[in-house]
Amino acid sequence: MMLPDYFLADVPGGPVLTPQLVTDACITLKQNRTRHLVDRTTAELIELLARVAGDWLEPDNPFRRRALEEGPGVMGFSRETLNAGLDDFFGSVTEESLRALVTQDVGHPHRLERPLATEQDTHEGRRALAVGPELLVHVTGGVLPNPPMTSLMLGLLARSAQFMKCARGTSLVPRLFAHSLREVAPKLAATIEIAEWRGGDEPLEAALLAQANCVTATGRDTTLASLRQRLPVPARWVSYGHRVSVGYVTHEMLSSRMLPEIVQAAARDVAAWDQLGCLSPQAFYVESGGRFPPEHFAEALAGAMEKTERVQPAGPPAPETAAAIAARRRIYELRAANLSHTRLWQSPGSTAWTVVHEEDPDFKPSCGHRFVPVKPVANLTEALKGLDPVRGQVSTVGLGAPGPRETELVTGFARWGVTRICPLGRMQIPPLSWRHDGRPSLGDLLLWCDWESSARW
Amino acid sequence: MNRTEPLADLAGRVKAFIRCTADGVALCEDEFTALALRLFQAQFEQVEPYRRFCLQRGVGPEATTRWQSVPAVPAEGFKEFELTALAPEERVRVFHSSATSTHRPSRHFHGPGSLELYEVSLGAWFERHLLPDAAGETGMRFLALTPDSTAAPHSSLVHMFEAVIPKSAAGPDRRCFAARVNPDGGWRLEAKQALGFLRNAVDAGDPVCLLGPAFSHVHLLEALEAGGEALRLPMGSRLMETGGYKGRSREVSRRELHAWITRRLGIAPEWIVGEYGMSELGSQAYNHVAGQALRDGPPVFRFPPWGRARVISPDTGDEVAPGATGLVQVFDLANVWSVMAVETGDLARRFDDGFELLGRAPATGPRGCSLMPSDLVGKGEGP
Numbered sequence: 001m002m003l004p005d006y007f008l009a010d011v012p013g014g015p016v017l018t019p020q021l022v023t024d025a026c027i028t029l030k031q032n033r034t035r036h037l038v039d040r041t042t043a044e045l046i047e048l049l050a051r052v053a054g055d056w057l058e059p060d061n062p063f064r065r066r067a068l069e070e071g072p073g074v075m076g077f078s079r080e081t082l083n084a085g086l087d088d089f090f091g092s093v094t095e096e097s098l099r100a101l102v103t104q105d106v107g108h109p110h111r112l113e114r115p116l117a118t119e120q121d122t123h124e125g126r127r128a129l130a131v132g133p134e135l136l137v138h139v140t141g142g143v144l145p146n147p148p149m150t151s152l153m154l155g156l157l158a159r160s161a162q163f164m165k166c167a168r169g170t171s172l173v174p175r176l177f178a179h180s181l182r183e184v185a186p187k188l189a190a191t192i193e194i195a196e197w198r199g200g201d202e203p204l205e206a207a208l209l210a211q212a213n214c215v216t217a218t219g220r221d222t223t224l225a226s227l228r229q230r231l232p233v234p235a236r237w238v239s240y241g242h243r244v245s246v247g248y249v250t251h252e253m254l255s256s257r258m259l260p261e262i263v264q265a266a267a268r269d270v271a272a273w274d275q276l277g278c279l280s281p282q283a284f285y286v287e288s289g290g291r292f293p294p295e296h297f298a299e300a301l302a303g304a305m306e307k308t309e310r311v312q313p314a315g316p317p318a319p320e321t322a323a324a325i326a327a328r329r330r331i332y333e334l335r336a337a338n339l340s341h342t343r344l345w346q347s348p349g350s351t352a353w354t355v356v357h358e359e360d361p362d363f364k365p366s367c368g369h370r371f372v373p374v375k376p377v378a379n380l381t382e383a384l385k386g387l388d389p390v391r392g393q394v395s396t397v398g399l400g401a402p403g404p405r406e407t408e409l410v411t412g413f414a415r416w417g418v419t420r421i422c423p424l425g426r427m428q429i430p431p432l433s434w435r436h437d438g439r440p441s442l443g444d445l446l447l448w449c450d451w452e453s454s455a456r457w
Numbered sequence: 458m459n460r461t462e463p464l465a466d467l468a469g470r471v472k473a474f475i476r477c478t479a480d481g482v483a484l485c486e487d488e489f490t491a492l493a494l495r496l497f498q499a500q501f502e503q504v505e506p507y508r509r510f511c512l513q514r515g516v517g518p519e520a521t522t523r524w525q526s527v528p529a530v531p532a533e534g535f536k537e538f539e540l541t542a543l544a545p546e547e548r549v550r551v552f553h554s555s556a557t558s559t560h561r562p563s564r565h566f567h568g569p570g571s572l573e574l575y576e577v578s579l580g581a582w583f584e585r586h587l588l589p590d591a592a593g594e595t596g597m598r599f600l601a602l603t604p605d606s607t608a609a610p611h612s613s614l615v616h617m618f619e620a621v622i623p624k625s626a627a628g629p630d631r632r633c634f635a636a637r638v639n640p641d642g643g644w645r646l647e648a649k650q651a652l653g654f655l656r657n658a659v660d661a662g663d664p665v666c667l668l669g670p671a672f673s674h675v676h677l678l679e680a681l682e683a684g685g686e687a688l689r690l691p692m693g694s695r696l697m698e699t700g701g702y703k704g705r706s707r708e709v710s711r712r713e714l715h716a717w718i719t720r721r722l723g724i725a726p727e728w729i730v731g732e733y734g735m736s737e738l739g740s741q742a743y744n745h746v747a748g749q750a751l752r753d754g755p756p757v758f759r760f761p762p763w764g765r766a767r768v769i770s771p772d773t774g775d776e777v778a779p780g781a782t783g784l785v786q787v788f789d790l791a792n793v794w795s796v797m798a799v800e801t802g803d804l805a806r807r808f809d810d811g812f813e814l815l816g817r818a819p820a821t822g823p824r825g826c827s828l829m830p831s832d833l834v835g836k837g838e839g840p
Contacts, residue, residue, distance in 0.1 A: 322772060
């Protein structure tokens with residue numbers, strides 16, 4: 001499939017970007033927004049997005065096929081991992097889920113079109129209209145394609161012109177997604193620009209930030225701080241710093257009936273995007289006191305990782321990644337030989353996956369790439385104590401617990417600062433209406449115009 | 458080889474091996490293998506955490522016939538386990554890796570015998586690379602940009618510097634340790650003292666041998682720059698730099714550092730030598746011989762004949778082909794009372810005669826474990 005050079009990032013080798021070019025692009029995007037986007041209805045946009053997402057689920061969709069052909073080479077994931085990730089993502093984008101998102105964040109889909117009162121508003125004698133920023137700038141950090149694609153969808157629902165600046169080598173799938181939009185709605189695609197450059201290019205970024213009404217940014221905390229400092233005062237700032245996620249399994253789940261299912265779900269979470277996302281589990285906290293000890297969970301998880309490897313292999317690691325994994329394994333080997341409760345399971349002859357069992361509840365960042373520790377704990381309190389170094393940075397907890405205990409655990413995690421809890425196996429598949437880092441992701445882009453009715457005099 | 462030789466006897470044999478190979482020419486493969494395997498047997502028997510490590514791998518001395526098959530312990534292991542054959546009462550010295558208050562440091566224990574062997578090993582290879590012209594005996598002045606061993610008794614680098622500076626270089630104008638220890642354990646360059654020492658050498662026309670970690674050299678150069686000063690150190694002056702920056706100064710590429718040294722100190726690149734060493738090893742590697750013409754391509758580190766480096770595949774543990782990258786393992790005969798075979802955790806590209814250092818395998822060891830996730834973000838940012 002030949003794609004036209006439509007977005008800046010389409011040009012092979014990259015165009016020579018100049019601040020003027022960026023400024024001009026932003027001005028054109030804003031004009032196109034006025035012409036083609038502002039007056040669309042929410043229903044129309046939802047229908048369009050759901051249709052495009054549905055198309056991506058078709059195995060012979062040309063955009064998907066191209067993503068699967070080129071993606072592994074540039075992103076480092078295996079074709080199977082990318083395939084599963086795309087299925088999970090586009091499977092979550094339906095008319096129902098889009099409507100649920102809009103309704104959750106603005107109260108009623110029509111409130112993005114005209115002033116409208118909810119029940120509460122009626123009581124107070126006012127109506128309200130939610131308005132998206134004129135130009136929404138996205139600065140994306142990682143290689144995972146679903147966050148930038150979500151951003152583009154949110155921007156369309158907000159009726160914003162969008163300029164997405166991707167980190168070097170990460171624009172492929174977002175670009176293909178934008179091309180797939182362009183195929184069915186060329187005028188809407190004219191409100192989107194996608195470019196790639198190495199972060200920190202101050203002249204380009206100054207030109208871009210000067211045009212922005214709102215900036216969303218993901219990436220390293222230091223990158224975010226630097227960007228924010230350079231943002232002109234009137235523009236709004238929505239940032240997503242780095243987060244970590246963990247699994248928590250209660251002792252009731254460690255029975256011969258439950259264990260196979262629970263480790264399969266855990267392995268799925270570790271394998272998704274090769275454990276490189278903020279929502280990927282970096283450790284499993286497993287309660288002692290069940291029919292089987294947590295060590296049993298670790299051993300079974302290793303078996304599940306090996307099975308997963310056969311159907312969804314890990315991407316080929318870069319040399320430094322492989323070296324990091326090997327070096328970490330070696331220290332665990334030494335520990336395993338000398339400490340009674342440390343054990344190590346690893347993919348033979350490769351660095352594809354590693355599971356360790358260690359009696360150390362303290363959280364340490366994993367090196368990713370399917371390297372996961374299992375940490376026995378007595379209870380939630382002990383797990384939270386171990387997680388203390390990353391308090392405020394834990395996004396998701398993948399939970400394996402029986403119904404009666406869920407509420408107590410969820411409340412405990414929430415009060416401690418966790419912003420999302422889901423069943424194990426779904427950590428990397430948040431619903432579209434997910435409150436990203438605890439905040440409404442569409443709602444945070446919008447400004448409200450309250451209209452206090454004059455009917456009373 | 459059924460009976461284990463006492464380690465002191467093995468140390469004697471290693472010393473003899475060093476003496477006969479220190480010119481870097483006579484490579485006695487058979488003797489190296491014999492010594493390596495005897496050390497393996499003795500260390501397997503006497504270093505308990507190492508024995509368990511080998512047993513877990515299913516490797517023991519009986520069936521091992523090649524030095525390459527001896528299991529290498531991770532250098533990180535020196536932090537958590539006592540990898541030593543010395544009983545507590547035999548330990549007279551311990552060297553730590555550069556530690557900060559938040560990290561548990563490596564501990565390499567030494568007794569009188571191992572210290573003596575350490576000095577023989579480090580001295581022979583240092584002289585060959587820094588003093589090939591025997592300049593140490595003819596008026597050379599030595600400036601170490603580190604504290605002395607009274608202030609930094611647990612630094613193997615400081616011990617090394619004290620050991621390599623010839624006794625003939627005596628008195629404060631011939632030898633100087635120009636740094637002090639901060640309360641946090643880090644080192645602070647005494648720039649005034651160092652600059653005074655260098656100016657005196659210039660006035661006297663005596664060449665200087667500057668020794669120190671890369672970050673200390675940066676501090677010295679910054680001090681010169683701040684004063685708008687450029688020294689022309691006398692002909693024959695040379696410089697040894699080692700290690701990374703560890704956040705102790707701004708990071709400077711090797712090329713940039715060397716150009717800066719030439720500009721501010723008048724030492725040409727042919728007189729700048731890189732060293733690769735760690736407290737866990739008794740031997741060091743160098744990437745150049747002072748005063749020799751620079752060779753094309755990246756700098757290649759070479760261990761002495763009594764310390765062999767291998768670059769191994771992270772996947773298979775086998776040595777990689779020349780040109781490929783992997784992890785550095787060092788089989789160091791000078792590690793007699795600890796463990797001979799050490800995997801350093803550093804990433805390198807293999808060359809026929811050594812390795813190009815590419816840096817530390819990311820997110821391993823102290824850095825990985827102590828950094829907050831925000832500092833560790835690789836490609837996996839965003840959800």
